Amino acid sequence: MSSIRVVLPGHLRSLAQCDGREVRVEAAAPTVAAVLDALEHSYPMLGGTIRDRRTGKRRDFVRFFACEEDLSLDPMDAPLPAAVAEGREPLLVIGAMAGG
Amino acid sequence: MTGVRVLVGTRKGAFVLTSDEARTDWKVDGPHFPGWEVYHVQGSPVDPNRIYAAPSGGWFGQLIQRSDDGGATWTPVGNDFGYTPGPSGDPGTHQWYDGSQKPWEFSRVWHLAPSPFDADTVYAGIQDAALFKSTDAGVTWTELPGLRDADGPKWQPGAGGMCLHTILFDPSDADRMYVAISAAGVFRTFDGGATWQPANGGLLSDGIPSPAAEVGHCVHKLALHPSRPETIFMQKHWDVMRSDDGAGSWTEVSGDLPTDFGFVIGVHAHEPETVYVVPITSDEHHFVMDGRLRVYRSRTGGTTWEPLTAGLPQENCYVDVLRDCLAIDSLDSCGVYVGTTGGQVYASSDSGDTWNAIVRDLPAVLSVEVQTLP
Numbered sequence: 001m002s003s004i005r006v007v008l009p010g011h012l013r014s015l016a017q018c019d020g021r022e023v024r025v026e027a028a029a030p031t032v033a034a035v036l037d038a039l040e041h042s043y044p045m046l047g048g049t050i051r052d053r054r055t056g057k058r059r060d061f062v063r064f065f066a067c068e069e070d071l072s073l074d075p076m077d078a079p080l081p082a083a084v085a086e087g088r089e090p091l092l093v094i095g096a097m098a099g100g
Numbered sequence: 101m102t103g104v105r106v107l108v109g110t111r112k113g114a115f116v117l118t119s120d121e122a123r124t125d126w127k128v129d130g131p132h133f134p135g136w137e138v139y140h141v142q143g144s145p146v147d148p149n150r151i152y153a154a155p156s157g158g159w160f161g162q163l164i165q166r167s168d169d170g171g172a173t174w175t176p177v178g179n180d181f182g183y184t185p186g187p188s189g190d191p192g193t194h195q196w197y198d199g200s201q202k203p204w205e206f207s208r209v210w211h212l213a214p215s216p217f218d219a220d221t222v223y224a225g226i227q228d229a230a231l232f233k234s235t236d237a238g239v240t241w242t243e244l245p246g247l248r249d250a251d252g253p254k255w256q257p258g259a260g261g262m263c264l265h266t267i268l269f270d271p272s273d274a275d276r277m278y279v280a281i282s283a284a285g286v287f288r289t290f291d292g293g294a295t296w297q298p299a300n301g302g303l304l305s306d307g308i309p310s311p312a313a314e315v316g317h318c319v320h321k322l323a324l325h326p327s328r329p330e331t332i333f334m335q336k337h338w339d340v341m342r343s344d345d346g347a348g349s350w351t352e353v354s355g356d357l358p359t360d361f362g363f364v365i366g367v368h369a370h371e372p373e374t375v376y377v378v379p380i381t382s383d384e385h386h387f388v389m390d391g392r393l394r395v396y397r398s399r400t401g402g403t404t405w406e407p408l409t410a411g412l413p414q415e416n417c418y419v420d421v422l423r424d425c426l427a428i429d430s431l432d433s434c435g436v437y438v439g440t441t442g443g444q445v446y447a448s449s450d451s452g453d454t455w456n457a458i459v460r461d462l463p464a465v466l467s468v469e470v471q472t473l474p
Contacts, residue, residue, distance in 0.1 A: 009159075010135075011157070011160055012160060014134075015160075015176060048161050048162070048180060049160040053180050053182075054182060059160065061159040061160075062160070095160070096159065098158065098159070
């Protein structure tokens with residue numbers, strides 16, 4: 001298991017009724033897919049908001065950043081950077097810059 | 101306390117407006133779901149404290165929120181709207197703007213219709229147009245796929261997308277329902293939603309190859325009076341219509357309206373032949389005519405109409421009134437409510453004779469519903 005820090009955008013923090021900017025999840029593997037599995041298990045109301053429920057595809061206007069890198073187009077099962085896997089840096093779930 | 105609860109969906113959240121029977125002093129509660137586009141908020145006729153809301157957004161998709169305490173607190177419920185696959189294993193295709201075929205794809209919920217018969221049953225009309233039903237108060241949703249069997253590949257989107265925006269129940273017969281889709285038309289079921297038939301006889305529309313086609317009409321809204329469920333009024337893209345045979349056939353009743361383009365239509369709570377519309381200049385100019393917001397009322401079931409203007413802006417007004425933005429309460433002195441894209445919600449407590457703004461500065465209003473509280 002990997003203990004992963006995740007920063008959620010404001011809308012999703014409100015929806016999940018999270019305290020604070022970050023949540024921590026215990027993911028089965030240090031990958032985006034496993035982090036989202038754990039996140040949706042802990043916060044079922046987030047189902048469908050970050051990735052499609054059926055296809056697992058990232059929603060078009062959601063991006064994943066970590067360690068000042070854009071991971072959005074990486075395969076969902078690619079290993080996260082070591083700093084994220086080891087809990088030194090968070091995985092950032094970002095609403096795309098589309099609001100004007 | 102006898103009174104009303106007005107449920108308002110806006111471009112950036114939902115609001116709950118409450119008043120006693122006088123409807124002069126209002127409490128404004130909100131925004132709920134701030135920042136989310138709330139296409140519709142609607143309460144259960146069986147349990148008025150149960151209210152559903154449909155917030156959505158381009159970033160994080162669709163939510164369904166439910167309140168069991170009259171809108172004070174909300175809980176996210178189910179947001180999984182999966183189409184029923186057809187024989188080919190996928191949901192199939194419908195017509196796109198250019199006439200080509202495009203796969204059915206969920207984008208948002210437009211309309212929520214809690215059942216008048218059961219507090220745990222609620223229907224959702226979605227884009228791309230389909231009808232879903234929940235029997236567990238919004239936790240899980242199942243499509244009624246028979247609707248798309250009614251010539252679904254011929255349906256096409258209107259300007260707002262291909263949306264199922266109207267769901268009407270026949271209060272005398274739980275097996276009879278009507279839905280309306282832009283741009284496909286009216287469909288009715290006599291078996292609780294298992295099978296559906298197009299019900300567009302008498303409609304004539306530009307923009308489709310055959311103006312009198314069985315499907316393809318851009319119907320904007322339907323309304324009926326519960327005491328006369330065979331009589332249905334329609335605001336089509338252009339034309340105000342009525343049917344007196346349960347959507348078997350339609351007759352134009354636009355009459356002397358200054359323009360018969362518009363979105364909303366509603367029926368007085370106690371006078372089944374009193375009908376309200378809000379004419380909008382045209383489909384090219386989505387604002388009211390001549391800078392004046394005028395609600396039109398017919399006391400003759402259409403054809404002859406009178407403008408209602410007292411208390412409504414009569415100069416420099418260029419708002420639109422979208423399809424779910426007219427509501428009617430059932431207090432003895434019937435109330436009428438209109439929401440605008442300018443963020444105003446106007447209320448009349450005297451059947452439309454005079455109006456006051458409950459609120460003037462909300463985000464653009466997408467829907468207005470009213471609950472009459474015992």
